[in-house]
Amino acid sequence: MTAIIATSPPVIIDRQSSATWEDYLHRVENPQSELERVFFNCGVMWIEDIGNEGINHSRFNKLLTMILYSWFVKQGDVKFDLLGGCVLEKPTDRGAAPDEVVYIGGNAPRYQSGESRRVDLNKWRVPDLAVEIADTTLASDLDEKKQLYLTLEVPEYWVVDVRGKRVLAFRLVDGKYQECIESVALIGLSIELLDRTLERMDDDNGNVAMWFAAQIKNLPVKLVE
DSSP states (O other), rough: OOOOOOOOOOEEEEETTTTOOHHHHHHHHSSSSSTTTEOOOOOTTEEEESSSOOHHHHHHHHHHHHHHHHHHHHHSSSSSSEEEEEEEEETTTTTEEOOOEEEEOOOOOOTTSSSSSEEETTTSOOOOOOEESSSSSSHHHHHHHHHHHTTTTTSSSEEETOOOOOEEEEEETTTEEEEBBBBBBTTTHHHHHHHHHHTTTTTHHHHHHHHHHHTTTOOOOOOOO
């Protein structure tokens, strides 16, 4: 496995180890800043303030969207939904705010008037993939948030390490996350190809996305069962 060295500055501005679900809801619904992201895991609540989205976070985040789009176009007639920055909740136990979630094969959440704008996982299924873009949040993404997505039973979790230009991918196996070398959600996509794609990010991200599309052009199509 790849050694992890977290050198990013801390971004957690508040932490409560005995918070209630009501505490969490109050903070989510009454943020002290538009830049806050609130996480809750069985009584532990922490708030991140990542500041205005930096150039690197934005570039890698948009690249990820283009990569995912290129992949699904290659697959053909596959239903998919990409939800960026959408809050996932398992009332009254857990709440998370990933950078990106991916639903494959239909039955993605739909908003109805009068309901919460957050995704209630008691009503909707968990996403097939959750992603965090780690520019200043690598330590938390590989520790607390990884554990949170594990307890939410998200079957695949990626951490896009902006500074290391790599993807750390984990799949759910027997109740634990194991690092994987090929995506489970995006069948046939190797993590090594994602790493080689990120290594090209000295170039414009649109050009990098086109390079990725060219690499998968001749790959066999492996549809979701």
